Amino acid sequence: MNSDPLQEEGAEFNWEEFMEEAGLTAAPHASFKHVELSLQSSFQPGMKLEVINKSSSDSYWVSTIVATCGQLLLLRYSGYGDDRKADFWCDIMTAELHPVGWCALNNKTLMPPEVIKEKYSDWTEFLVQDLTGSRTAPANLLDGPLRGKTTVDLLVQDCVLELQDVSDPFRFWPVRVVHNVGGRLRLRYAGLSEDDRARDTWLFYLDVRLRPLGWALENQLHLAPPTEFGSLKSAPHWQQALGAARLHGQNAPLPVQVFKDHVDLQKHDFQTGMKLEMVSPWEPFNICPVSVTKVFSEIFFQVTLDDLRVDVTPRSAVCHAHSAGLLPVQWSLKNGVSLEKPRGYQDQDFDWADYLKQSGSEAAPDACFPHSGQSRGFVKDMLLEAVNPHRPEEMCVAQITQVKGHLLWLRLEGLTKSEFIVDSTSMNIFPVGWCEANVYPLTSPLRPVYQKQKKIAVVQPEKQLALPQLVEVTPVSQPVAMDTGRSCCSQIFVNHRCFSGPFLNKGRISELPQSVGPGKCPLVLKQLLNMLINAAYKPGRVLKELQELQEQQEQSWDCQEETLKAKYKGKSYRSTIRIVRVAEHVPAFCRYVCVKLQCCPNLLSPVLIADQCPEKCSLQTKTKYTYYHMKKRKVSRAAAGEETTETQVSKPTRRRKKRKSIFVQKKRRSSTMDFTCAGSPQDSDEEEDHEDLSEGNTDVSSVEVSSSRPRRAATLRRVVSAGNATSSRSVGEGRRRSTRSLSAQNQNYDKNQTPSKRQDTQVDKDKDQLILDTNPLDWSVNQVVQFINSTDCSSLAHIFQEQDVDGQALLLLTLPTVQECMDLKLGPALKLCHHIERVKVSFYRQFAN
Numbered sequence: 001m002n003s004d005p006l007q008e009e010g011a012e013f014n015w016e017e018f019m020e021e022a023g024l025t026a027a028p029h030a031s032f033k034h035v036e037l038s039l040q041s042s043f044q045p046g047m048k049l050e051v052i053n054k055s056s057s058d059s060y061w062v063s064t065i066v067a068t069c070g071q072l073l074l075l076r077y078s079g080y081g082d083d084r085k086a087d088f089w090c091d092i093m094t095a096e097l098h099p100v101g102w103c104a105l106n107n108k109t110l111m112p113p114e115v116i117k118e119k120y121s122d123w124t125e126f127l128v129q130d131l132t133g134s135r136t137a138p139a140n141l142l143d144g145p146l147r148g149k150t151t152v153d154l155l156v157q158d159c160v161l162e163l164q165d166v167s168d169p170f171r172f173w174p175v176r177v178v179h180n181v182g183g184r185l186r187l188r189y190a191g192l193s194e195d196d197r198a199r200d201t202w203l204f205y206l207d208v209r210l211r212p213l214g215w216a217l218e219n220q221l222h223l224a225p226p227t228e229f230g231s232l233k234s235a236p237h238w239q240q241a242l243g244a245a246r247l248h249g250q251n252a253p254l255p256v257q258v259f260k261d262h263v264d265l266q267k268h269d270f271q272t273g274m275k276l277e278m279v280s281p282w283e284p285f286n287i288c289p290v291s292v293t294k295v296f297s298e299i300f301f302q303v304t305l306d307d308l309r310v311d312v313t314p315r316s317a318v319c320h321a322h323s324a325g326l327l328p329v330q331w332s333l334k335n336g337v338s339l340e341k342p343r344g345y346q347d348q349d350f351d352w353a354d355y356l357k358q359s360g361s362e363a364a365p366d367a368c369f370p371h372s373g374q375s376r377g378f379v380k381d382m383l384l385e386a387v388n389p390h391r392p393e394e395m396c397v398a399q400i401t402q403v404k405g406h407l408l409w410l411r412l413e414g415l416t417k418s419e420f421i422v423d424s425t426s427m428n429i430f431p432v433g434w435c436e437a438n439v440y441p442l443t444s445p446l447r448p449v450y451q452k453q454k455k456i457a458v459v460q461p462e463k464q465l466a467l468p469q470l471v472e473v474t475p476v477s478q479p480v481a482m483d484t485g486r487s488c489c490s491q492i493f494v495n496h497r498c499f500s501g502p503f504l505n506k507g508r509i510s511e512l513p514q515s516v517g518p519g520k521c522p523l524v525l526k527q528l529l530n531m532l533i534n535a536a537y538k539p540g541r542v543l544k545e546l547q548e549l550q551e552q553q554e555q556s557w558d559c560q561e562e563t564l565k566a567k568y569k570g571k572s573y574r575s576t577i578r579i580v581r582v583a584e585h586v587p588a589f590c591r592y593v594c595v596k597l598q599c600c601p602n603l604l605s606p607v608l609i610a611d612q613c614p615e616k617c618s619l620q621t622k623t624k625y626t627y628y629h630m631k632k633r634k635v636s637r638a639a640a641g642e643e644t645t646e647t648q649v650s651k652p653t654r655r656r657k658k659r660k661s662i663f664v665q666k667k668r669r670s671s672t673m674d675f676t677c678a679g680s681p682q683d684s685d686e687e688e689d690h691e692d693l694s695e696g697n698t699d700v701s702s703v704e705v706s707s708s709r710p711r712r713a714a715t716l717r718r719v720v721s722a723g724n725a726t727s728s729r730s731v732g733e734g735r736r737r738s739t740r741s742l743s744a745q746n747q748n749y750d751k752n753q754t755p756s757k758r759q760d761t762q763v764d765k766d767k768d769q770l771i772l773d774t775n776p777l778d779w780s781v782n783q784v785v786q787f788i789n790s791t792d793c794s795s796l797a798h799i800f801q802e803q804d805v806d807g808q809a810l811l812l813l814t815l816p817t818v819q820e821c822m823d824l825k826l827g828p829a830l831k832l833c834h835h836i837e838r839v840k841v842s843f844y845r846q847f848a849n
Contacts, residue, residue: 013444026432027382038183041068059111070490070518092148100136160249164209169300172216174245182438191241202392204427213249268321274364279325308344324423329363387428413445437520491515499617501599508535539566547575779807
């Protein structure tokens with residue numbers, strides 16, 4: 001245990017801060033295959049279902065599961081073959097899904113979709129052939145309490161399994177699940193009570209020692225109490241416990257889908273007397289010589305630690321071909337790793353050749369070791385979470401100090417004896433954030449990153465000389481355990497066609513992945529919010545809006561605090577956001593986020609919107625939307641007691657410019673900077689960012705705006721209006737002229753033109769507009785090349801042909817992409833992007849709605 005007083009007081013460990021300070025990275029999530037499997041659905045691709053026929057709502061048709069993603073299934077109607085165009089996603093919890101044969105039992109009609117109705121003349125014969133040899137989805141997973149649950153969720157508390165004995169592979173005994181932490185099970189042997197909890201066993205649910213209840217008898221194996229605990233209780237007590245476990249298992253049978261991902265053990269080639277090297281199961285920081293002392297079967301064998309001393313109790317372990325830590329002779333020498341010589345060995349230096357000659361043994365051939373030697377993507381100095389080998393119930397922060405083949409040397413942060421060796425396939429290592437996602441305590445390093453009380457800097461408005469105030473925020477306490485089923489959410493879709501609002505860049509939104517998840521709610525939502533922040537015009541402004549979100553959240557929501565960051569113009573901003581961690585609150589939370597960011601409520605949604613949004617958000621424009629919200633803000637300020645004249649309400653543009661010319665006294669801007677008109681998203685973001693975000697702070701914990709600015713602004717406006725109106729106007733006009741850009745001057749110039757000149761300008765603009773005959777999203781590569789050939793950039797058409805740029809790729813091209821991927825100079829790249837922008841404008845004008 002740690003003795004650091006700060007940590008005992010409840011110091012909060014933060015992975016992101018720890019990695020940033022240490023300059024280290026997390027091990028990739030894909031390297032932990034067992035964790036990946038634990039997040040998958042209980043359904044498998046290839047299973048058959050009966051679902052509603054979309055072309056006829058009163059009929060059904062057989063569908064095949066193509067892919068699974070959390071509680072979402074990708075289905076394809078039978079009869080489409082390999083055609084993917086009609087594939088569709090459905091949610092297990094909301095869709096009407098039935099096992100094959102349900103329609104026949106309930107007198108429902110089976111009818112193929114209209115599109116393929118003429119494909120076969122005899123659909124009955126087709127179904128017979130299609131369903132022969134196929135698997136139907138289990139009925140208990142489509143209806144009832146198990147509906148929509150993942151494999152891990154099926155392992156509920158008190159369910160019963162059978163566990164293989166540690167020293168006899170043919171001996172099993174029932175165990176009860178005491179606690180399920182993301183698939184890592186705390187097991188207690190039948191017959192032992194809470195007083196014997198020190199003898200509990202921790203195993204991941206995919207461990208080959210775990211089997212369903214009744215498996216031992218079906219395979220003619222022996223049911224007997226564990227050898228190490230058999231003497232603790234009497235024989236009648238054990239038999240009574242066995243009967244009670246069997247009865248409980250019959251009343252609450254465990255679905256067979258729990259064991260669908262268990263691997264089948266392969267045959268081994270070991271023989272008695274062979275020697276090899278092995279990571280010691282008793283001292284996992286040493287590699288020792290061991291001998292094969294018994295072959296149980298073609299699957300299992302026994303190895304014993306070599307010990308040349310007299311009258312020593314041998315240490316043995318049961319192994320199979322894929323047991324972790326088995327190594328061929330001379331492996332340590334070839335990989336530059338020290339080998340612990342056998343105890344009682346007389347020579348100072350250990351040599352395998354002499355040792356084999358003295359003992360008259362042979363080395364196990366390389367064919368006995370099926371490991372490929374791959375490290376699964378682990379490299380030195382990566383971080384992860386690992387089980388303390390000396391205390392299996394403890395999870396620790398771990399750093400990889402060395403990688404040799406498929407073995408990892410780990411150092412547990414915060415412990416004195418912390419070095420040990422694990423196999424890269426071990427189920428006792430987990431990715432960064434696994435404990436947090438499963439609400440399980442993680443032993444943090446001796447030096448905590450955060451103290452219990454966090455200081456958050458509140459940035460004051462500009463030109464206020466008071467120092468930043470420090471506000472103490474007490475973190476929300478988190479429960480120790482939670483139902484893993486409720487803490488997992490399905491996919492959350494980013495509906496790119498929905499209105500993005502004044503804060504988010506439509507182009508960056510379109511480049512985001514279509515969905516995030518499935519996974520633990522806090523991880524999925526944190527990733528989603530980080531994506532939104534990076535897709536904003538002003539990331540700091542969006543971070544501020546999200547930080548204010550917690551004031552509007554429902555009190556009944558189960559939330560936890562997460563730290564989000566934003567970077568803008570070389571400055572970093574940080575804020576603590578409250579994120580829900582229960583799946584049933586995720587849709588409402590996503591909607592709150594969208595409303596706060598003034599975008600379509602369906603931009604982030606558990607439902608994929610393929611066609612037109614129900615909110616009809618495509619009719620909105622950012623200028624109108626921003627104007628509407630800005631007007632609402634002014635009305636609310638007036639209600640709060642501020643003076644708001646009719647002129648200010650009716651002319652928000654003049655008020656915005658006047659406020660900016662008087663109070664925003666930044667350094668002089670470049671004359672080439674483009675200012676859009678007041679009320680546009682860029683203008684409002686630019687102004688409010690300068691008001692809200694401090695230029696002097698490079699690391700701000702939260703960004704807030706003091707309420708003193710509107711009152712101060714109103715007071716100064718009254719003072720200015722009371723003065724000389726002529727001088728005030730001249731000062732204001734001069735200041736505005738000094739800060740305007742060329743584009744703003746050009747706008748004024750256009751306004752002062754005669755009507756005939758403005759008409760000529762409009763005609764020129766109309767001539768520059770491009771009229772498309774077909775939707776560019778559907779263009780092939782040849783059509784794109786044809787379009788480029790029709791422009792003055794025809795010499796670049798071969799690049800589009802070589803790079804296979806179709807219509808969709810064309811609409812995603814930007815100036816940096818063109819320069820980098822096509823290796824063009826600035827001049828040709830600008831010309832090319834001009835034509836691409838014409839296509840984009842025409843696409844939005846002709847086809848987007």
